[in-house]
Amino acid sequence: xxxxxIMIGVDFGGTSVKIAAVFQSHIIDHxxxxxxxxxxxxxxLIDEMVRAIxxxxxxxxxxxxxxxxxxxxxxxxxxxxxxxxxxxxxxxIPLKAILQKKINLPVAVDNDANCMAFAEWxxxxxxxxxxxxxxxxxxxxxxxxxANGQMIRGARHGAGEIGQTSIDYRGRRGAYGNLGALEDYxxxxxxxxxxxxxxxxxxxxxxxxECTPAALATAAYAEDAVALALWDDVGRMLASxxxxxxxxxxxxxxxxxxxxxxxxxxxxxxxQKHLFPQLSGPFKDHLVILPAVFGHEAGTVGAxxxxxxxx
Amino acid sequence: xxxxxIMIGVDFGGTSVKIAAVFQSHIIDHxxxxxxxxxxxxxxLIDEMVRAIxxxxxxxxxxxxxxxxxxxxxxxxxxxxxxxxxxxxxxxIPLKAILQKKINLPVAVDNDANCMAFAEWxxxxxxxxxxxxxxxxxxxxxxxxxANGQMIRGARHGAGEIGQTSIDYRGRRGAYGNLGALEDYxxxxxxxxxxxxxxxxxxxxxxxxECTPAALATAAYAEDAVALALWDDVGRMLASxxxxxxxxxxxxxxxxxxxxxxxxxxxxxxxQKHLFPQLSGPFKDHLVILPAVFGHEAGTVGAxxxxxxxx
Numbered sequence: 001x002x003x004x005x006i007m008i009g010v011d012f013g014g015t016s017v018k019i020a021a022v023f024q025s026h027i028i029d030h031x032x033x034x035x036x037x038x039x040x041x042x043x044x045l046i047d048e049m050v051r052a053i054x055x056x057x058x059x060x061x062x063x064x065x066x067x068x069x070x071x072x073x074x075x076x077x078x079x080x081x082x083x084x085x086x087x088x089x090x091x092x093i094p095l096k097a098i099l100q101k102k103i104n105l106p107v108a109v110d111n112d113a114n115c116m117a118f119a120e121w122x123x124x125x126x127x128x129x130x131x132x133x134x135x136x137x138x139x140x141x142x143x144x145x146x147a148n149g150q151m152i153r154g155a156r157h158g159a160g161e162i163g164q165t166s167i168d169y170r171g172r173r174g175a176y177g178n179l180g181a182l183e184d185y186x187x188x189x190x191x192x193x194x195x196x197x198x199x200x201x202x203x204x205x206x207x208x209x210e211c212t213p214a215a216l217a218t219a220a221y222a223e224d225a226v227a228l229a230l231w232d233d234v235g236r237m238l239a240s241x242x243x244x245x246x247x248x249x250x251x252x253x254x255x256x257x258x259x260x261x262x263x264x265x266x267x268x269x270x271x272q273k274h275l276f277p278q279l280s281g282p283f284k285d286h287l288v289i290l291p292a293v294f295g296h297e298a299g300t301v302g303a304x305x306x307x308x309x310x311x
Numbered sequence: 312x313x314x315x316x317i318m319i320g321v322d323f324g325g326t327s328v329k330i331a332a333v334f335q336s337h338i339i340d341h342x343x344x345x346x347x348x349x350x351x352x353x354x355x356l357i358d359e360m361v362r363a364i365x366x367x368x369x370x371x372x373x374x375x376x377x378x379x380x381x382x383x384x385x386x387x388x389x390x391x392x393x394x395x396x397x398x399x400x401x402x403x404i405p406l407k408a409i410l411q412k413k414i415n416l417p418v419a420v421d422n423d424a425n426c427m428a429f430a431e432w433x434x435x436x437x438x439x440x441x442x443x444x445x446x447x448x449x450x451x452x453x454x455x456x457x458a459n460g461q462m463i464r465g466a467r468h469g470a471g472e473i474g475q476t477s478i479d480y481r482g483r484r485g486a487y488g489n490l491g492a493l494e495d496y497x498x499x500x501x502x503x504x505x506x507x508x509x510x511x512x513x514x515x516x517x518x519x520x521e522c523t524p525a526a527l528a529t530a531a532y533a534e535d536a537v538a539l540a541l542w543d544d545v546g547r548m549l550a551s552x553x554x555x556x557x558x559x560x561x562x563x564x565x566x567x568x569x570x571x572x573x574x575x576x577x578x579x580x581x582x583q584k585h586l587f588p589q590l591s592g593p594f595k596d597h598l599v600i601l602p603a604v605f606g607h608e609a610g611t612v613g614a615x616x617x618x619x620x621x622x
Contacts, residue, residue, distance in 0.1 A: 073593055082593070131466045145559065147465070152458045154561020155442045156593035159458075161558040166589075169478040169551035178554060178589040240480035243489060244555055247472040248456065250465020278477075278489040282384055282393070282467035 005064035007307040008053055008105075011112070011299025012036070012070050014086040017045070019052045020297070021060050022304035025123035027297055031056055042089045050102045057103075065106040066099060067307030069115030069299050076157045079109040108303075108310045113160060114151065115302030116292070117144030120255050121151075122305040124293035131251040133242070135162055136292075137260035141183040147249055163187070167240040182241045186234050188213060188260055194233075198226050217263035231263065235270025242271070243278045250283055257292025264291070316375035318618040319364055319416075322423065322610025323347070323381050325397040328356070330363045331608070332371050333615035336434035338608055342367055353400045361413045368414075376417040377410060378618030380426030380610050387468045390420040419614075419621045424471060425462065426613030427603070428455030431566050432462075433616040435604035442562040444553070446473055447603075448571035452494040458560055474498070478551040493552045497545050499524060499571060505544075509537050528574035542574065546581025553582070554589045561594055568603025575602070 004024055011018040013036065020030040031052035039045035057063050072090075073082040079096020099107045110118075117134035120126040126134065132146040141163030145152040152159050163183035164176060171180020184190060195211035204226070209215075219227035242254055261267060268289060276284050294301055315335055322329040324347065331341040342363035350356035368374050383401075384393040390407020410418045421429075428445035431437040437445065443457040452474030456463040463470050474494035475487060482491020495501060506522035515537070520526075530538035553565055572578060579600060587595050605612055 143559075147458060147463045147470075148461055150459055152463075152560060154458070155563040155597060156561055158561040158593040159559060164558040165555040166478065166551050167480040169548055176589070176591040178558070179551065237480055240477050240490065244476040245559065247475040247489070248454075248470060248556065248559065249463060250467055250469040252466040278487070280487040282469040286466060 005308075005311070006060050006062045007304035008056060008063055008066040009115075009300035009302065009304030009307070010049065010053075010066065010068040011115070011303060012068060013112075013299070014071055014084075017049060018300055019049065019056065020300040020304070021056045021063065022301055025119070025301055025305070027300060029056060029059060030300070036087055040088060042093050046095070046098055046102075050099070053103060063105065065108070065307040065311045066103065067115065067303035067305070067310075068095065068099070068107065068109045069112040069303040069306075070095070070109060071112050073158060074109050074111050076108075076110050076114075076153055079107065081109065106307070106311055108306045110303070110306055111142075111157075112299055113142035114144045114153075115306055116142075116257060116294070116298045117146065117151070117160070117255075117302070118305040118309070119294050119298045119302030120257065120292050121146055122308075123301070125255045125290040126253055129251075129253045131249065132253045132255060133162070133245045133249060133251045134160070134292075135238075135242070135254065135256045135261075136258035137186065137188075137238075137256065138258040139188045141187055142258075145245075145249065147251075162241055162245065165241050165244060167237055182237065185237045186260070191216065191230070191234060191260065195227070195230050198230055202226050213260045213263055217266055220263070220266040228266075231266045232270040235267060236274045238267075239271050239274035239278065242275055246275075246279055246283045246287065252286060252288070254287070254289045255292055256289070257294065257298060261291060262295070316619075316622070317371050317373050318615035319367060319374055319377040320426075320611035320613065320615030320618070321360065321364075321377065321379040322426070322614060323379060324423075324610070325382055325395075328360060329611055330360065330367065331611040331615070332367045332374065333612055336430070336612055336616070338611060340367060340370060341611070347398055351399060353404050357406070357409055357413075361410070364414060374416065376419070376618040376622045377414065378426065378614035378616070378621075379406065379410070379418065379420045380423040380614040380617075381406070381420060382423050384469060385420050385422050387419075387421050387425075387464055390418065392420065417618070417622055419617045421614070421617055422453075422468075423610055424453035425455045425464075426617055427453075427568060427605070427609045428457065428462070428471070428566075428613070429616040429620070430605050430609045430613030431568065431603050432457055433619075434612070436566045436601040437564055440562075440564045442560065443564045443566060444473070444556045444560060444562045445471070445603075446549075446553070446565065446567045446572075447569035448497065448549075448567065449569040450499045452498055453569075456556075456560065458562075473552055473556065476552050476555060478548055493548065496548045497571070502527065502541070502545060502571065506538070506541050509541055513537050524571045524574055528577055531574070531577040539577075542577045543581045546578060547585045549578075550582050550585035550589065553586055557586075557590055557594045557598065563597060563599070565598070565600045566603055567600070568605070568609060572602060573606070
């Protein structure tokens, strides 16, 4: 469908704001990334985003709408960004209204995990499924839920926070007061710290830089016993939270993306090994566990997919 | 609306099958209960159910449809009952097709927790909400999920099994191989056994009959320290599973029913005490925890409400 419109996808990260022109699920052009922390006020940063979007629009007049993925809680209906913990001057910002007024195009604003899920659901690994749980594993652990062929946002647009669900009711208290939050067990930093300790116990001294998930994946593929045991443990803890999603939502597919998930089968194999024996027939017989298709571009492609839904 | 049709609600339990004629949410007539275990084959039991339904129909010619709640996994679309673990000769029974043929009225078949949820959602504590988690606490712990104003059944009609979700990824293995299943911590029998042990440790000898949830509720209201501590613990464990539902689904309301929930505020107070500090603003600010409105009649009223949806 060559007369499909072109969408702008904005992936607003704590480090940089990436802005791309997206046709179907392909990035056809992009603006230079904007350094998020260079701006004192939300107004200056938004003005810079508007300039970048207008530049893209000048080159692609068929741009029909703008989708924005934000790293924090968003009211999807009003497009209000409640609070960004890592960016200055971003409390209660009506981003959708501001952008629509400045650019005069339809704008959708959602949280970044929902955008990732949209990319995978509409054009990626989750395509064609009606019941899907998406998980993104990185510094934090996020997620999103599709049920009955719809995104489930919940009463206050907060749904899908699998990283905040508990895998141990007696676990330690996390960022939101929750005990035993999955994110506190398998977030990027936690994996790294746990690996360094495990190597230390095995009499091997490693720096934190040598214990990143990427380094641990390489080590595991080279049959490093410490790394293999660590990924097995990550798979076991992830399996518990995924199992809870399965008993609650009975999905057809679990789609997992994010930096940590790039470890590949060294993560997916233990996950499946621990997950399937904890589910009965109707919950596991047709269940598939799939790696996300989109990598770094999931944010922009997803935000563009969200914009496409809206028009 | 006095020209509302009358529905038949069937609550198929392991002990008895209750059949009622329901107008709106009121039972206006009922058949004598059928003793489930008196029948050798599913065919004989179904024939007895048909006789009871036809008797009711003779007295209420305006009966328009039949809803049936079953204590096991059901394919809601086809009305196939997969398996009842506690009733002889109930494997792969196409109950909907059989009843429709014999009675010549529309029939809906669902699991009993979904029927309970339907009763509460359509006419009870959950009325008017678009995002609700229902929990029923008895011998087992069951549940159902409403999101986006729809019942979420999942890919194979199994969704809502909160009792099988884990509150401890290193917990002991439950009925379906799942580790740390909520039901294994706060099911009726588990509460009773735990209470007897707690009394024993306190130097008080009690029989299991003296430690039922009903007896423990009475004791707690009389300031019995052992009983109070036990209900606090039940509330803490339930809070962990409910919290997971909140982070995943961001509901407006949690509705809790079943025999154990009749303990009332002695259960609901600890639940709230442990739950709310584990949720952030958008997840707790408008959240209400409600006791179910319907008691023993939730099964028949719910099955009737389900039938009403269908016609």
